[in-house]
Amino acid sequence: MEGEKAPAVEVCKGVNGLDKVVLREARDCSAEVYLYGGHVTSWKNDGEELLFVSNKAIFKPPKAIRGGIPICFPQFSNFGSLEQHGFARNKQWSIDTDPPPFPTVTSSRAFVDLILKPSEEDLKIWPNSYEFRLRVTLGPGGDLMLTSRIRNTNTEGKTFSFTFAYHTYFFVSDISEVRVEGLETLDYLDNLQERKRFTEQGDAVVFESEVDKIYLSTPAKLAILDHEKKRTFVLRKDGLPDAVVWNPWDKKAKAMADFGDDEYKHMVCVEAAAIEKPIELKPNEEWTGRYFSLVWSFTSDMDHACIC
Numbered sequence: 001m002e003g004e005k006a007p008a009v010e011v012c013k014g015v016n017g018l019d020k021v022v023l024r025e026a027r028d029c030s031a032e033v034y035l036y037g038g039h040v041t042s043w044k045n046d047g048e049e050l051l052f053v054s055n056k057a058i059f060k061p062p063k064a065i066r067g068g069i070p071i072c073f074p075q076f077s078n079f080g081s082l083e084q085h086g087f088a089r090n091k092q093w094s095i096d097t098d099p100p101p102f103p104t105v106t107s108s109r110a111f112v113d114l115i116l117k118p119s120e121e122d123l124k125i126w127p128n129s130y131e132f133r134l135r136v137t138l139g140p141g142g143d144l145m146l147t148s149r150i151r152n153t154n155t156e157g158k159t160f161s162f163t164f165a166y167h168t169y170f171f172v173s174d175i176s177e178v179r180v181e182g183l184e185t186l187d188y189l190d191n192l193q194e195r196k197r198f199t200e201q202g203d204a205v206v207f208e209s210e211v212d213k214i215y216l217s218t219p220a221k222l223a224i225l226d227h228e229k230k231r232t233f234v235l236r237k238d239g240l241p242d243a244v245v246w247n248p249w250d251k252k253a254k255a256m257a258d259f260g261d262d263e264y265k266h267m268v269c270v271e272a273a274a275i276e277k278p279i280e281l282k283p284n285e286e287w288t289g290r291y292f293s294l295v296w297s298f299t300s301d302m303d304h305a306c307i308c
C-alpha cells in the first residue's frame with residue numbers, strides 16, 4: 001500500500017528462486033542474507049552497496065556465492081582434509097525461530113537468526129555433531145554485525161576443533177587507492193610463499209599485485225580506507241584473533257570462472273578469522289565469534305587519522 005513502510009525483516013526469493021532474508025533500517029540501510037550458505041550478499045547504507053558480489057557469481061548449489069560474506073567453517077582454506085574453506089558456505093541453512101537468548105539484548109529490530117546442523121550425509125564427511133547459530137543484525141545506524149555461536153553437541157564425549165573465517169568481500173572504488181590499517185608490524189603467513197612467516201614492514205597494507213596473507217594475533221579493530229570514495233570501513237572482531245587480506249589481482253581473476261577479469265579492482269577481502277590456533281570445543285561447550293562493521297565518510301586525510 002502507498003506510504004506503507006517496508007518491514008524490518010522480510011523473507012522472500014532471491015536470485016534463482018533461492019530464499020533470502022532482507023533486513024531494513026532507517027535511511028535506506030539494508031542487508032540481505034541467503035539461507036544458502038548463511039551468506040550475507042548485500043549491505044547498504046543510504047542505498048549504496050558496501051559489499052562486493054561478482055557479476056559472474058553463481059547462485060546455485062553446490063558452488064559458494066562469489067562475494068558478500070561467505071562463512072568458512074569448519075576449515076579455513078586447505079588447513080585440513082575437507083573441501084576448500086569447509087562446507088558451511090554451501091549448505092542450506094534454516095531460520096532459527098527459537099534461538100537461545102543472548103547475554104545482551106539487541107535494540108535493533110532488523111535481525112535474523114539462522115541455524116546449521118549436520119545431516120546424516122554431512123556426518124560422513126565430518127563426524128561431529130554441532131549446532132551453528134548465526135545472527136545477522138543490521139543496527140539502527142546501518143552497522144552490520146554477525147555473531148556465530150557454535151556448540152559441540154557430540155554425545156560420546158568427543159572434542160572437536162575447527163578453523164573459521166568471515167570471508168568478507170568489501171566493495172572499493174579502486175584497489176590501488178586502498179589501505180588496510182591495523183596490521184602494521186604484525187607477523188603473517190604468506191599464502192603466495194608456501195605460508196612462510198614474515199613481519200609486515202609497511203605502515204599499512206597497500207595493493208600493487210596479488211595479496212594473500214594471514215595476519216596473526218591481530219588487534220580487535222581494523223580499518224579499510226577507500227581514498228577515492230572518501231570512506232572508511234571500521235571493523236571490530238571478537239574471538240577471532242587472525243585476519244586474512246586477499247586480492248587475487250589480474251592473473252588469478254582471469255582463472256576464476258565466477259569472477260570478472262577486471263573485478264579485482266573493485267574488491268578487497270579482509271577476513272576476521274581463527275586459523276593459527278584452531279578452536280577446540282569439548283562436548284556441550286560453545287564458542288562465540290563476532291564481527292562488526294560500519295562505514296564512515298571522511299572529507300580530508302585528517303578525518304581518519306585517529307581510527308587505528
Ligand code: BG6
Pocket residue numbers: 077084085167191212213244246271
Ligand atoms: C582467501 C584465501 O581467503 O580465499 C585465498 O586466502 C583464496 O587463498 C580465496 O584464493 C578464495 O577462495 P575460494 O575458495 O572462495 O575461491
